[in-house]
Amino acid sequence: MTTNDILFITFLIPLSFLLTAGLSHLLSRPGAWFSVAAAPNERSLHTRPTPHTGGLAMVCALGLGWACTAWWQAWPDFMAYLIMALLPVVAISWWDDRHPLPALYRLLTHLLAAVVLLSHPMFVLNSVQLPGFVWSWPTFIALGFSLLFIVWMLNLYNFMDGMDGFAGGMAVFGFGTLAWLGGLHGDFLFCALNALVASSCAGFLVTNFPPAKIFMGDVGASFLGLLAAAVSLWGANAGIAAGWMSVLLFSPFILDATLTLLYRLRRGEKIWQAHRSHYYQRLVQHGWGHRKTVLWEYALMGACSLSVWLCTLLPPTGQMGILLLWLGIYVVLIWRLEVYLR
Numbered sequence: 509m510t511t512n513d514i515l516f517i518t519f520l521i522p523l524s525f526l527l528t529a530g531l532s533h534l535l536s537r538p539g540a541w542f543s544v545a546a547a548p549n550e551r552s553l554h555t556r557p558t559p560h561t562g563g564l565a566m567v568c569a570l571g572l573g574w575a576c577t578a579w580w581q582a583w584p585d586f587m588a589y590l591i592m593a594l595l596p597v598v599a600i601s602w603w604d605d606r607h608p609l610p611a612l613y614r615l616l617t618h619l620l621a622a623v624v625l626l627s628h629p630m631f632v633l634n635s636v637q638l639p640g641f642v643w644s645w646p647t648f649i650a651l652g653f654s655l656l657f658i659v660w661m662l663n664l665y666n667f668m669d670g671m672d673g674f675a676g677g678m679a680v681f682g683f684g685t686l687a688w689l690g691g692l693h694g695d696f697l698f699c700a701l702n703a704l705v706a707s708s709c710a711g712f713l714v715t716n717f718p719p720a721k722i723f724m725g726d727v728g729a730s731f732l733g734l735l736a737a738a739v740s741l742w743g744a745n746a747g748i749a750a751g752w753m754s755v756l757l758f759s760p761f762i763l764d765a766t767l768t769l770l771y772r773l774r775r776g777e778k779i780w781q782a783h784r785s786h787y788y789q790r791l792v793q794h795g796w797g798h799r800k801t802v803l804w805e806y807a808l809m810g811a812c813s814l815s816v817w818l819c820t821l822l823p824p825t826g827q828m829g830i831l832l833l834w835l836g837i838y839v840v841l842i843w844r845l846e847v848y849l850r
Contacts (some may be wrong), residue, residue, distance in 0.1 A: 509694040516580055517691075517700050521707040524573045528711030531565035536715050536722035560605060561730025562716060566708045567598060573704040581696055586630040590738055593621040595733050597662070601726035611694065615659075622658040626651060631741045633657070637751040638822030645723060658737040661758075664765035665733030670719035671788050672798040676804060679709035679732050681809035682757045685816055686739055689749045692820065698748055702739060705732070717796035753816050756834060760808050763838060764788060790849045 536559050577583075600617045604610060623632040632654050635644045645653075669675035671849035684706035690699030712728070715721045724732075755762060768786050784793065791801045814834070815834065819827045 509691065509696045509699065511698075512690075513581075513696045517696075517703055520573050520576060520700070521703055523572065523608075523727070524569050524704045524707040525711040527572065527731065528565050528569040528708040530767050531568060531710075532562050532712050532715045532722055535559055535565055536562045540646050540823075548570065558720065558723055560723035560725035561727070562712050562724040563601070563605075563726070563731060566712055566724065566728050567731060569708045569711070570704055573708070574701065582826060583697065586628045586742075589625055589628040591633070593624040593738070594731065597730050598727055601730040605725045605727060618659050618709040618730075618734075619655075621662070622655050625658060625720055625738060625741075626654055630745055631658075631738060633741055633744055633751060637744060639750075639752070639819075639827035641783065654741060657741070658734070660764075660766075661729055661737035661740070662733040664761055665736060665767075666726060666729040667765045668730035668761045668783050668788070669724060669794060670784075670786065671802060672718035673713055673716055673802045674788060675724060676709045676713045676716050677802060678761055678809060679736075680706050680713070681806070682706075682736065682754075683709070683739070685757055685813040686743060686749060686754070688817070689743065689753070689820070693746075693748045695746065695748055698739070698743065698746065705735060718802060720798075729771040749816075752831065753819065756778045756812055756831070757816055759812055759838070760805060762844075767842070787849075789844055791845075794849055801804045 537683075596617050600609065600614060604614060632650050634647075634650045665675060665678075668678070681731055683702045685704035686773050687699050687706055690696075690702060709732070712724065716723065736754075736758055740749070740751065740758075743749035743754060744751040764787050772783070772785065784790070788801055788805060792798060796804075812834075815830050822830070
């Protein structure tokens, strides 16, 4: 990555921030074009109708930013698969935001997007990656695991988008750290695309931080979930960020969503129905409120990002030590939360 590439990215980042912040502000105003108010439901933590079209602002800003990167440097062929996967997800999410659809329709679209991504080997994880250990597995296992990972990341981001400033903050920390890793490895495209996502979400937080004036809706959450899966697979296959690094970065979302799903399955609940049993939702209802809960979540996200940065300076044994430390932290944290929230 050249000095001009760095200057170009540095120029695009504030533009993406300002454009998303401005569009989000316009869409949050009563009577704005495309404005759709989200009425409180079984999953909501808010008490009054709030516009949930902030995802459109992010998509527009990112579309312009990505077009600029394509003009600056020709895109490789796998980017066409990423765009083709994103389009149907954005389309059905926009329709669902306006006219709620059955969960089956959304799931089928998500599966279609995953199949499109898996049509290119860049988005197929062909091995298990841990510090100092790489185990290649058969193609059918690689395809099956990658499919599940894409669909789960897409949906869990939607599940976790239920608190002011939460999903946007996760994107700033997660994609921002991936952008830094891309720059560290001299990969212009990986760095630029992730930096634009992070800066766009930071602009969205201007109107989404508690108390939120606008939400990102299914458009924003599904878009970010699919992108998180795609860049994680891309980073792992390109040698930019090992798979376990991306999992650690997004672990505040992955762990909460996965454990909540398993708990609900064990209780025999219908997992596709709206609910308020995620840890972050329970903390808000327990009296912490949106601001306190999201700030503590930011601290957790920041610690994960700092750990990934530290891992780039350590040998494999040190990296494994960091992973084991986080395993212990999460075990204690979950145990304490279960006791506290009873």
